[in-house]
Amino acid sequence: MHPAIEDVTLESVLYALADPTRLEIVKKLANCSLNCSMASPADLPKSTQSHHFQVLREAGLIRSERRGTEVVNSLRCSELEKRFPGVIASIVKASEKAKKR
Amino acid sequence: MHPAIEDVTLESVLYALADPTRLEIVKKLANCSLNCSMASPADLPKSTQSHHFQVLREAGLIRSERRGTEVVNSLRCSELEKRFPGVIASIVKASEKAKKR
Numbered sequence: 001m002h003p004a005i006e007d008v009t010l011e012s013v014l015y016a017l018a019d020p021t022r023l024e025i026v027k028k029l030a031n032c033s034l035n036c037s038m039a040s041p042a043d044l045p046k047s048t049q050s051h052h053f054q055v056l057r058e059a060g061l062i063r064s065e066r067r068g069t070e071v072v073n074s075l076r077c078s079e080l081e082k083r084f085p086g087v088i089a090s091i092v093k094a095s096e097k098a099k100k101r
Numbered sequence: 102m103h104p105a106i107e108d109v110t111l112e113s114v115l116y117a118l119a120d121p122t123r124l125e126i127v128k129k130l131a132n133c134s135l136n137c138s139m140a141s142p143a144d145l146p147k148s149t150q151s152h153h154f155q156v157l158r159e160a161g162l163i164r165s166e167r168r169g170t171e172v173v174n175s176l177r178c179s180e181l182e183k184r185f186p187g188v189i190a191s192i193v194k195a196s197e198k199a200k201k202r
Binding site: 009010011012014015017018019020023083084085086087089090091093094095097098 | 110111112113115116118119120121124184185186187188190191192194195196198199
């Protein structure tokens with residue numbers, strides 16, 4: 001379900017982040033761990049949300065864990081920072097900056 | 102042909118870089134301006150090369166200028182750095198690091 005960090009490619013990470021909804025999810029997760037319904041835009045159909053979380057998970061960006069009845073998602077921050085130094089942080093920051101305009 | 106830097110979106114930049122060939126081209130251009138045939142992998146058909154350069158150009162990553170009989174491509178380094186600080190530099194660096202393994 002979750003790829004080992006050594007198997008995560010930069011291309012798959014960039015592809016996963018090239019979608020506005022997924023970038024939005026990652027930005028929210030960059031601040032804290034959230035359950036699915038909190039992390040994704042509320043107006044999306046459940047199947048679309050699931051798809052985006054799956055792409056993020058398979059690309060190695062997030063970890064999804066069941067806690068009781070909910071699924072809690074978290075960004076694989078420290079692993080990603082070690083493998084691709086500065087990449088996620090600069091993308092999240094640039095995206096927040098672009099949004100402010 | 103070349104979008105104004107204000108119109109360049111982070112998503113389009115990430116999408117353009119999510120392809121191994123295009124990432125390779127951008128890495129080469131990060132070091133210097135090159136003509137098409139030098140910047141792209143030699144074993145690709147010309148039409149495929151043209152397509153990749155077009156995606157990079159339309160995403161706002163590169164500038165293509167005709168000089169005599171050849172087209173010289175350059176990365177829009179300083180504009181991109183101003184708009185998305187650290188993004189291209191960290192991606193190029195992470196990609197070079199990943200390649201070394």
